[in-house]
Amino acid sequence: MKRLIWGVISLVIAVVAVGLVVFGFSKQQYHAPDGTVAAKSVGMIQYQGKTRDHVVLTFGTYASAQGKYGTMLSVDGAPNVPSGEVHPGGNPQWPAYSPSNQFSVPAGAYVTVVWHQYDSGGAVNNPYFARAHGTVGGTETVNGKTVTGVDGNNMAHTFTVRPAPGTASGFFLSVPSPVSKLGDNATNTAGGQVVTFSFIAGAKGLYAWNCEFPCGLGIGGFGAVMSSYGYMSGYLHVV
């Protein structure tokens, strides 16, 4: 009986210890401010001989994670997300994607992204990421002008998406954005650049996205904000 009691006590201690570790990690985990942002349906579209769902996904990148965003307009110019905090409780010195880092789009849909870019930037360390990859036509638009990339010495962030390892879908998307019109004096509400692009969503599954511009600190600029989940990285749920 004594052995049984000690066995139970040991088990309880082990469960509590594991629970504390899990709880500790869960407190560290970033929770998207507005949950998962789903792309909005705007009808159907013909692309390469196939009728597809046409959806619009809107997000922004901001100079300070703590504060309000600038106005985010939808693809037709109507207010999309009227106001809100970029990253409640976030580091004010760090940039962030908003209103979430979790996005969802339908599988196989024609997705048009409207990206409001308010942050400063600089030179990218790999020119490959100054060009658009995986978009419809291999292009993007910057303030309405169609381009194949941006100036690699004056760019802000990239929206780079890849499937989870082990999936052979070959899906890859990487789109750069230019720096704010205010340059190093960027704010969350002025000097914004509007980037749009379209892509065909891959098969159902979980895709990871992150920024490939070294906008953090430390070696290669990939420390601090770049190594903290939620600001410059997240997931694209293809459903």
Add this chain to the structure above:
Amino acid sequence: MSSNHEDIKREQIAETVDGWTHNGPFHRRPSFRILILVILFTAFGVWAAVFFTDKIMPSILSSQMKSVHDTIIFFTILAAPVAALVYAIAAYSIYKWGHGHGEQAPPDGPPMRENSLTTSIWLGASTILVVVVLVWGMTALSSENQGQLRPVTIDVYGQQWLWTFKYPGTGVESNQLVVPVGRQIRFVVTSYDVTHGFWPNSLGVQIDANPGFKTYITADPNATGQFAVRCSQLCGLYHAYMDANGKVVTPTQFSSWLVSHGASTTSANAYALGGK
């Protein structure tokens, strides 16, 4: 069958079992029983090495990967009897000499003295195993980086948390690694930020990508197929997602792929078919 016959039958069975228990092989010394277990465990280990290795390893798309594959099978077979001996002694000891709660632990046995035969066998077997493993490993290692004339050179760039590949002279840069079969590939590897590990798994080679300088590794693809390019050095937040699709294709397909990614037909053919 009558009751009498049943009784006789039971007695015969009891005598047989009693004979096995007291006079047969199971009544021998523990070393004999352990030997039986060693043979069984070894057989299982060899069987697992031969039949399971293919199921858990990447596909074989190069001579280097074949060498890695054979090495792992061979080493596992060599290790099987050693592991079997340990497991057999442990299993037998737990079963035979274990004692329950409240029982007095048996007294310690007499100290072991020198035994020349045992020592010789132990040292001899260990030496042979280590030398065989060393020679085999060095031979396998020396097969890597055997330079050939006109290899296909591919520049590999690691950065948190993606791979990019440049095909010099063609203007092609991609996040996908495509290589031609039948040609030696020379990877020139570096990193834009921290240390990464370039590991095209089915090509059987692996080398660190270090910021600030270049490392080199060669592979000889000998079969077409798909593979994954992974990072083998823990490199930060999205290390687990740092992979790329790889493909071994025919030289003609390789040339076409280069053209489809912006190379001129002339430069693609020169690169894919003639080397660079």
